[in-house]
Amino acid sequence: MTRPDPDRVLIFDTTLRDGEQSPGISLNTSEKLEIAAQLARLGVDVIEAGFPITSPGDFEAVQAIARNVEGPIIAGLALTQADDIDAAHRAVRDADRPRIHTFISTSDIHIRHQLQTTREDVMGQARAAVAHAREFVEDVEFSPMDATRADVEFTAEVCRIAIEEGATTINIPDTVGYTMPDEFTAYLRRLYELAPELADVVVSVHCHDDLGLAVANSFAGLLAGARQVECAINGIGERAGNASLEEIAMLLHTRAADVGLQTGIRTTEIARTSRLVSRLTGYAVQPNKAIVGRNAFAHESGIHQDGVLKERTTYEIMDAQTVGLEANSIVLGKHSGRHALQQALEELGFQVTGQALNQAFARFKELADKKKQVTALDLEALVTDELRDDLGAYALLWFDVEASSRRPPHATVAVRTPEGEERTGSFTGDGPIDAVFRAINAATGSDARLREFRVDAVTGGQDALGETSVVLEVDGRTASGQGVSTDIIEAAGRAYVRALSNAQRRSRTDAAEPSAPELAPAS
Amino acid sequence: MTRPDPDRVLIFDTTLRDGEQSPGISLNTSEKLEIAAQLARLGVDVIEAGFPITSPGDFEAVQAIARNVEGPIIAGLALTQADDIDAAHRAVRDADRPRIHTFISTSDIHIRHQLQTTREDVMGQARAAVAHAREFVEDVEFSPMDATRADVEFTAEVCRIAIEEGATTINIPDTVGYTMPDEFTAYLRRLYELAPELADVVVSVHCHDDLGLAVANSFAGLLAGARQVECAINGIGERAGNASLEEIAMLLHTRAADVGLQTGIRTTEIARTSRLVSRLTGYAVQPNKAIVGRNAFAHESGIHQDGVLKERTTYEIMDAQTVGLEANSIVLGKHSGRHALQQALEELGFQVTGQALNQAFARFKELADKKKQVTALDLEALVTDELRDDLGAYALLWFDVEASSRRPPHATVAVRTPEGEERTGSFTGDGPIDAVFRAINAATGSDARLREFRVDAVTGGQDALGETSVVLEVDGRTASGQGVSTDIIEAAGRAYVRALSNAQRRSRTDAAEPSAPELAPAS
Secondary structure (H helix, E strand, O other), X not given: OOOOOOOEOEEEEOOOOOHHHOOOOOOOHHHHHHHHHHHHHHOOOEXXXXXXXXXXXXXXXXXXXXXXXXXXXXXXXXXXXXXXXXXXXXXXXXXXXXXXXXXXXXXXXXXXXXXXXXXXXXXXXXXXXXXXXXXXXXXXXXXXXXXXXXXXXXXXXXXXXXXXXXXXXXXXXXXXXXXXXXXXXXXXXXXXXXXXXXXXXXXXXXXXXXXXXXXXXXXHHHHOOOOEEEEEHHHOOOOOOEOEHHHHHHHHHHOHHHHOOEOOOOHHHHHHHHHHHHHHHOOOOOOOOOXXXXXXXXXXXXXXXXXXXXXXXXXXXXXXXXXXXXXXXXXXXXXXXXXXXXXXXXXOOOOXXXXXXXHHHHHHHHHHHHOOOEEHHHHHHHHHHHHOOOOOOOEEEEEEEEEEOOOOOEEEEEEEOOOOOXXXXXXXXXXXXXXXXXXXXHHHOOOOEEEEEEEEXXXXXXXXXXXXXXXXXXXXXEEEEEEEEOOHHHHHHHHHHHHHHHHHHHHHHHHOOOOOHHXXXXX | OOOOOOOEOEEEEOOOOOHHHOOOOOOOHHHHXXXXXXXXXXXXXXXEEEOHHHOHHHHHHHHHHHHHOOOOEEEEEEOOOHHHHHHHHHHHOOOOOEEEEEEEEOOHHHHHHHHOOOHHHHHHHHHHHHHHHHHHOOOEEEEEEOHHHOOHHHHHHHHHHHHHOOOOEEEEEEOOOOOOHHHHHHHHHHHHHHOHHHHHOEEEEEEEOOOOOHHHHHHHHHXXXXXXXXXXXXXXXXXXXXXXXXXXXXXXXXXXXXXXXXOOOOHHHHHHHHHHHHHHHOOOOOOOOOOOOOOOOOOOOHHHHHHHHHOHHHOOOOOXXXXXXXXXXXXXXXXXXXXXXXXHHHHOOOOOOHHHHHHHHHHHHHHHHHOOOEXXXXXXXXXXXXXXXXXXXXXXXXXXXXXXXXXXXXXXXXXXXXXXXXXXXXXXXXXXXHHHHHHHHHHHOOOOEEEEEEEEEOOOOOOOOEEEEEEEEEOOEXXXXXXXXXXXXXXXXXXXXXXXXXXXXXXXXXXXXXXOHHHOOOO
């Protein structure tokens, strides 16, 4: 890979790989496709779409993204084993620009305790993996896992081998979020000295936020010469997550005059991407989150408000419109027609026609009857809610609930099973939501247990849509589901049956025969 | 102030000042006292308890904290005006170790546009303010606001004046979250050169997270010589908030061998402090938040889980117990008595006796009837819920709700007014919660509008307590309230009437005669 512009930073988005590795997140293929399409609109350079060998579901999603999403490079992750790399290749090969990303740890703590092997073996595996990947694709990325806790000389040796075998990107991960900016700078400088070949490839950084330094460490990496940053929307990922894409992008944007590095990110797509990912993963963004938190651009103190009224830049270094907040003024009402809805959805980036448009229009009319103004945020929520419905899943048909502070709440529900049967169930619970959930368990014969439950309002206002997230434990594993409605009980019930459907779908795919070569489990 | 140990970093907590300046947070005095007491248990060195002149409520809370919370220095914030400093002094003077913190901007953008004055005037104001504060207390902190966007030479001149007049701490704020670690280091080094007197006082840093760099910039400040960090629990504060206290503390703790700086933080109190602040402010902590997020210590990927099972340190640089997660094994049940409850509460740091214990015991029994195991998290939630009830507030007496997917939901509620009257109201709404809220409006004659609504489960499990947060708009201002119950409708109703009570209390105190000298408004 050539680097025509030395000041151009490549944004490698790992929302669908490291981000999706967060507990309780289980996206289906259509949800992953929707996020990938939005990442392409956002202007990321690389989408790491998944880790194909880990499950048939992951494989299918990576393949669907490789086949359907245009623009970014589509990467699949793989351990060094040949079958792992084969699976990654089969998953990404239909992309315009496929990449295989292979990795092995270089830290002694990982080599001894996890891999239970030797440095020599790690060198051999790295060499074989990159060589094998290069048989399939020209664009190969190699990562020495846990590099920041590894011996820098050994890591440099492994990187040199990877480059010798044809790796075009070398990514230095701070896998456990341990390093500090100056330390990371010094580590990278030493690596450049020990492996001068790094000047001929793209050096990348991948930082975790365990000590709150993911963005600062990534930025230190760029200042030390890296030109790719691995990051995730809303900073999701293993444990405390990855460097937050929006913070990296807006740091480089806001301080461009002093730093002089550019990305290809269309900043006005940031807010929408953040909302989409939050909604589909069920991972809330805290109000004080930088860039995309609800209050990131709000001023509460009288002194600050006074300053901003006199001159915006007294307390604002960024404009909310730059990140796509308040940018959209779409407002529909009960008299808006099908065409107006279609146009509004197109403006939001959703291509909806035929039966899907009919369905979206029906939901829209239902909402417009209850809510005076239907905004862009509402439409986004409704359309993503529709994306969640698959064939072959449970559906909530109707419910009746009586709740009172003076007697226990009682619920009756009707559910359509994946087989098309209608079943009803009743329960008297501790609260109305609890009663509905237990009534659904009774109707479906499930013994799912609720682990987490959350409700957020999509917009402000008394008539706001409520967005509900549930995480269930089914047979020792977790599954999540989300639902949207102006009625919190309906939203909760929808989320619950979707989580049940997700759990069932996963147990089906996990039980699938691993005989097909692309479905072989990781060794 | 002397600095006996050059490696000791002072933790200055501004949760109750900058943190409380976040939109929608309105803590009452008993809530602020509870947080301050927990901050003392956590081991912070300084509690900035508020900005006394801004409102009678703020004044009262700072005074109550100064009088009741032992251990930390208690600081009150003040602009440079004499009456502002007078108010801060009256609020903090009863503390064992009072501090007055005064500030004025040194950036030209603030001087020109907000203060609409000259550099000469700023120097004069800084001199007068510090001199005036030193007439009252020995411990005076001065901050040149917006320092990182100010001319460093002018800022140094103002700092020298403040030190000459007796300031013992000089705090360098990155007010708008604009700086970058290397830039901040260079700025501070230059400041030390220009104002060598800084070596004789404590230098402090106060960083905001607008570009995701608050912790990294604070850390850069420490490496450049600062020995006080201003930070807030969960990183709350204006816009994207302040540096997160728990991230700073755990960074210094985890990397102590390499960095060599210590704090007085008892890390095992971190998780509880975070939960308390989140609960009382209504500000959720995102699951991927470093240190205190629900998933900060969770491993999802098979590779990571496998590694941790073989050897914990393969993927963990901190132990969850170090921050107080999973540390508490208190479990009570329906047969637990009053004494067991009192002991459990004491273990959690709550001193509850007499009528308060009776009330807590009644709530506990009610919960134990519904929930098999009552845990430390449940007790914390119940006790903090009790803290929210004031005399002279609205109370939800009972409610009846019918909700169905087949007809509009209907609610009837009874509310006791602050005057002791019982009033009922009914409404048919878009959803059951909406119907309850509007029925409460009907009962109380209020025209409050819902701006935000959120529900979280306190613990996992089908029988979990639900914790509800609402933000209302009443007469153009926002007010928040929280409620806890196993019944989501009850929790929501409680939160709503508390938000109404908070709004009413504030409009009462705002309307209070400013004739008493300590209640003079800011000029």
